[in-house]
Amino acid sequence: MRFGKVFAVVCVSLSVLVPSFAGATTFYNLQSHSGWSGYALLPPSWGICSSCSSGGSRLKWSWTPKVSSPSMDGISTKSNYGGGTTQWGDVLWNNHLVGSFSSQGLPDSSHTLTASLHSFTYDVYFWVSKASVSQALEFDINQFTGGKSFIWGHECRVAGGHEWDIYDNVNHKWVPTGVSCNPVSGAWNHLVIQVQRTTGGRLLFKSITLNGKTATLNVYKYPTST
Secondary structure (H helix, E strand, O other): EEEEEEEEEEEEEEEEEOEEEEEEEEEEHHHHHOOOOEEEEEOOOOEEEOOOOOOOOOOOOEEEEEEOOOOOOOEEEEEEEOOOOOOOOEEEEEOOOOOOOOOOOOOOOOOOHHHHOOOEEEEEEEEOOOOHOOOOEEEEEEEEOOEEEEEEEEEOOOOOOOEEEEOOOOOOOEEEEEEOOOOOOEEEEEEEEEEEEEOOOOOOEEEEEEEEEEEEEEEEOEEEEE
């Protein structure tokens, strides 16, 4: 996410189709769970800044769980971005759900559970104070299995066209989809992303639904080596 001064509030659920179970397994209200880590990514390289801290002088950010307002259920999480000497920067939040460093008690030491997971639904409600301040809002699902890195990156490019981009893993670049993205400021936005790791080992970007409007993508990309 590349921001000026802005804050966002989120409620996140992730559904994973697990072949050994009937139907799917869903991780609910992830925004209120432990396991979240925040990082700054700074220009011009946009790599993770190992010397940055959330209260440092270069870029400031925060993560506050169990926010009652604005909130849909009283357990939203508020993220503040901005401040510091860097005018434009990225703030990345991630949570390891399955495998090493799992926050859900699923370490998968045998590497069998991760390998069995193919279909994912990312379901999030987000409230942003002023969407126009953001250069982009990014929502990713990452999977690392079989020596391959699968990154289903989705970026709502606010500056420069209000369009959804998806991530090309091999060429390390964002690719326009032609699908418009217009998040509403000062209100709850509902985003649902559906993706799949195919049996042939490719990334399938299936669909994006924002505030009830669905765009079917069905775009295939290749992974990279882990």
